Amino acid sequence: MAAERMQWLSLALAASLATLLSASASQPGIGFGYYKETCPAAEQIVFRETTRIVRASPDLAASLLRLHYHDCFVQGCDASVLLDSTDGTPAEKDAKPNESLRGFDAVARVKDKLEKACPATVSCADLLALMARDAVVLSKGPSWPVALGRRDGRTSSADNCGELPPLYGNITVMIEVFAAKGLDVKDLAVLSAAHTLGKAHCSSFADRLYNGSAPSTDPTLERRYADRLRMRCPGPGDSSAAMSEMDAGSCSTFDTSYYRQVARGRGLLRSDAGLMEHPVTGAYVRRAAAGKYEGHFFQDFRDSMAKMGAIGVLTGNQGEIRTKCNLVN
Template structure:
């Protein structure tokens, strides 16, 4: 099996890339969408993101996660930005999104854009561009973001149950991504976004204590790494509420270290570690661990594809990102 994978790998990966690009070409978006109506838009957003990141180094990981969580619910429509009302609990207050932060960065960029070109740039496009900017700012690839998204008017906390949980296995992850029109390659590639970020113990503590009848600790974890996690995440109540673990060893740098860690049994989430335990995904993770440039190229393709999820002409351009017009 191994020699077959090595022989056909380039052709297969090329096919994945072609499929991604063909999906992108069907999108109702355009890299030059604001060229005439707000030519300074990208500069305004980039400067806002840069300044916020200098003040708070957690901003890049938080903005990238915000983009993923927005697109996975109702498509990329900025529904994650809407505040709850007395009659509706919004996405940002759903359990998986309670830890999503740095909404103020999008608010700041929107306020500046409303001064420069009123009623023009959607909040959904701001998130997409900011997500690209934090990747580039952290040492990752750069790309032309396709634009023209509209802002949605609906946001329900109950919908966040559909976000991929850190406990899912590969089959469940493949199914979740497929519902968004994303393939196996996109799953492995976009999971690489975890190269930026930190997780609290609650998202992975089940792997460390009383894992199963046969194992106290998840056997897919490297033994030394597991013991280190157990020290950082002792059973409650003897634990700092802020305790947790960075998702790779270079958590502020966008690189391929995440995949190297998975191959070493040091994936923090069981969903991440499962990617190297299944033949459908392992070979892609191995390829990215060996070739960072390959990972960067495929990440760009998958981010463009993700950015097209749920895009339609319906919606509005919000005046304020937290409320509908």
């Protein structure tokens, strides 16, 4: 309880600092202290509920962070990832890359609490941004003030999910996909470290262990690590629910251990390993892996999350404030 209070206090402190810094934050259209008059308890409610959710299901911390990222990369941070498919139009959440997203019920639960406290006021897009931040805090990562005021989109189409980085893309492709969202090479190095949390299915990394059905190890993958992975991922067609930690041994703590793994050839996904193939991302990984860099990384992560959280936001009279995150009003 004391720890929870301390965490909340540090969030509150960050929020008041942000308010002092003024409501005209660096991101266009969104700002700090946005719900100060209309729903002053919003952030506290979100943090309290997210804490309960993550305590009950620790794996969800990673899933909540990923939800915000998948929201922002497709049609901007407008909570379109949360909308249900309608007749004849599959929504984002039913697209292939989103099949493994989790945490929708958790978001709905917090939204219900917000609706009780302040009806039709806090957007689902802002809720995703807040829950992602709180999930990182609850995983012992950094806190940061979240600029708010995003509004919710009214459409969602599976067809748009090509905007997400492709699973097997090389570093050049990743850089291009990030650039298309206004994120630079450093943001790629920094945000990839979100993989310090969470797990991946065999289907997400089998290409690095097999060529067709024959075992064949990606040369950038450390051999012993690859052998261990093959035990969890017995074939390229394996569709079991078994998952592997992306930051082996530290997948529920937000820290720089991800970079140590990547530097040793233990980056689980193609995109993780690819960071070593570019001078800027490679240098970032090596520096963070060498230790004594956590403070810089935490600051960088805050900055890059703020940039990501501002992609394509709807503000003012655009969109709406959904009362149920999975349905347009």
